[in-house]
Amino acid sequence: MTLYRQEIIERYRFPRYKGVIKNPHAQAEKINSFCGDEIALFLRLNDEKSQVAEARFDGQGCALMTASADILCEAVQGKTSDDLRKFSAEDLLQIYGEAPSPGRLKCLLLPYEALKSATTLL
Amino acid sequence: MDFGKAIRKDFPIYGRYAGTGLFCYLDSAATSLKPRVVIDAVKEYYEAYSTNVHRAAYSLAERATEEYEGVRAMVAQLIHAPRADEIIFTRNTTESFNMLARTYAEHFIKTGEGILLTEMEHHGNLIPWQELARRKGITLHFIPIDSATGALVWDAATFGTFLKERNIKLISLTHVSNVLGTINPIAKIAAIAHEAGVIVAVDGAQSAPHLPINVQDLGADFFAFSSHKMLGPTGIGILWGRYELLEKMPVFMVGGHMIDDVMSTRATYRAPPLKFEAGTPNIAGTIGFGAAVKYLMDLGMDNVRDHEKMLLTAARHRLADIPGISFLGPMDAEDRSGVLAFTLAGVHPHDIGSLCNEAGVMIRVGDHCARPLHKKLGIPASCRASFSVYNDMDDIELFADVLKTVQKKLSAIPVSLSHDAVSAGNN
Incomplete structure (x- = not known):
């Protein structure tokens, strides 16, 4: 059992959704003061403003936070703002696939907290 | 005076995990293991x-x-x-x-x-x-x-x-x-x-x-x-x-x-x-x-000090060639006790802690209840291995091997992720 299966390490080393969206429809930043991790999450909607066209994250953090952010950005593509409001921490953990130790749960959920904040702006 | 492996029989917890290969305890600065007599x-x-x-x-x-x-x-x-x-x-x-x-x-x-x-x-x-x-x-x-x-x-x-x-x-x-x-x-x-x-x-x-x-x-x-x-x-x-x-x-x-x-x-x-x-x-x-x-x-505090100084010196030596490692604190073992805190460039302390744990190596990561010190050092967190009387060279060897593997596994990433990263959106 490892929290660091190959996919997680790859998403950490070569994140697919890392970057900044200029003029996003919603944006939120979160910091974990205990470990210094920080994330900014950006959402851009499609022309009809009905769905997420693109999600990106920026910042710095541990492998679990980075991989979680990458997975989250992928997962929210195409979702409506209603979908985003319903999207739960459990949904993210399910996609992530591994149950983290209690001490590391915060790392996985930091991007989720950013998503929740960003969603309120849509 | 015996230390390390020679006295592990005094500490029942070593018996509990004997043969698992998953009990390398290097967090005595947080709390120590307890001998049978206690x-x-x-x-x-x-x-x-x-x-x-x-x-x-x-x-x-x-x-x-x-x-x-x-x-x-x-x-x-x-x-x-x-x-x-x-x-x-x-x-x-x-x-x-x-x-x-x-x-x-x-x-x-x-x-x-x-x-x-x-x-x-x-x-x-x-x-x-x-x-x-x-x-x-x-x-x-x-x-x-x-x-x-x-x-x-x-x-x-x-x-x-x-x-x-x-x-x-x-x-x-x-x-x-x-x-x-x-x-x-x-x-x-x-x-x-x-x-x-x-x-x-x-x-x-x-x-x-x-x-x-x-x-x-x-x-x-x-x-x-x-x-x-x-x-x-x-x-x-x-x-x-x-x-x-x-x-x-x-x-x-x-x-x-x-x-x-x-x-x-x-x-x-x-x-x-x-x-x-x-x-x-x-x-x-x-x-x-x-x-x-x-x-x-009975062990003698002078002997305890000598044993831990030996482990500290050996650990610094064994870890020194890991790319990106940077030790905190004084260089000379005379000036310091057996706690060894460090950072590894491009690898987050919490990832090091978790991956060490998966290999049975227990170290502390975080700010170790000394946040103003970490702020002064300009780092949010560090890793810390600490030694006591029951530690031995086998702990140091295993720890060094695991840390090398962790470094190889996670380090080859852009260290500064950041604010000049590629702009993805174009609207």
Whole structure:
């Protein structure tokens, strides 16, 4: 059992959704003061403003936070703002696939907290 | 004297994980493992004479009182305190500092006066003073540290003047940093402090388990430490203080046990140390701590120090060639104790901690309850391996191998992720 299966390490080393969206429809930043991790999450909607066209994250953090952010950005593509409001921490953990130790749960959920904040702006 | 593998038979937890290959304990600065003699002493109290202390009308309670009180003499011997009745039992080092802040300092330090700490303090020797300062309008000052060497930056020639100019009445500082490992020059600081009429309190949480301690040679007025970091049970700590200071100090917690006479509207209190020990104390923990102190004294604190110095030197040597590793604290093993904190460029401490855990290596990651120190060093967190009597070269070898694997696995990433990263959106 490892929290660091190959996919997680790859998403950490070569994140697919890392970057900044200029003029996003919603944006939120979160910091974990205990470990210094920080994330900014950006959402851009499609022309009809009905769905997420693109999600990106920026910042710095541990492998679990980075991989979680990458997975989250992928997962929210195409979702409506209603979908985003319903999207739960459990949904993210399910996609992530591994149950983290209690001490590391915060790392996985930091991007989720950013998503929740960003969603309120849509 | 035997250490490492030769004494692991004394520590039942090693037996519990024998053959799993998953028990490499390198977090003794957080808490230590417990030898059989300590566990047995606690068990014996509960099974053979689990009665209360200081109220003996029968022989079992007399035994409990004798065993409990006997630990004061053993602790006094360990730290070379002049008197056994200068040893106050608390819950832990943090409670010892809360007691000191609420009693001596609350009573004797006045608004507008100053308390001097250092930039390397554990929160246990920081927050009680912050609260006191807030309550009473006292100013906190800090001896800075040199980030590169991990040493305090102070000048013996001007220190006395500094203390007088800042109206400092108390210095409370750590003997050994729980992050940097730095052994501070307590005796030199205390000598100048005493000339200036300043009281010196020492946080011995990271020194008492690892170094020979002589509170009189150190010139300390108070010295605080915890049982659980030195092979003893959790929930028992020590505040040692010079008797004439303890006599002058007001009481802390009040209630049963600590009273001399009680009327309906007032009470008189016992002499130190009992006036500081309200309620039924941690009898089992104290008796267990006595067994731990005896175990350490049988090993010999000079030998403990030599063993840990050997491990520290070996660990630095074995880890030195890991790409991107950067050690915190003094270079020379003479100047530091057996805690080895480090960062690894491009690898997050929490990932190191988790991956070490997956390989059975237990280290601490985070700020180690010393957040202002980490802020000063400009890092949010670090990794820390720390050694004790049961550690051996096999721990160092395994740890070094695991750390090398972790570094290879996670390091080849862009270290600065960031604000100049590719712009993905185009609208």
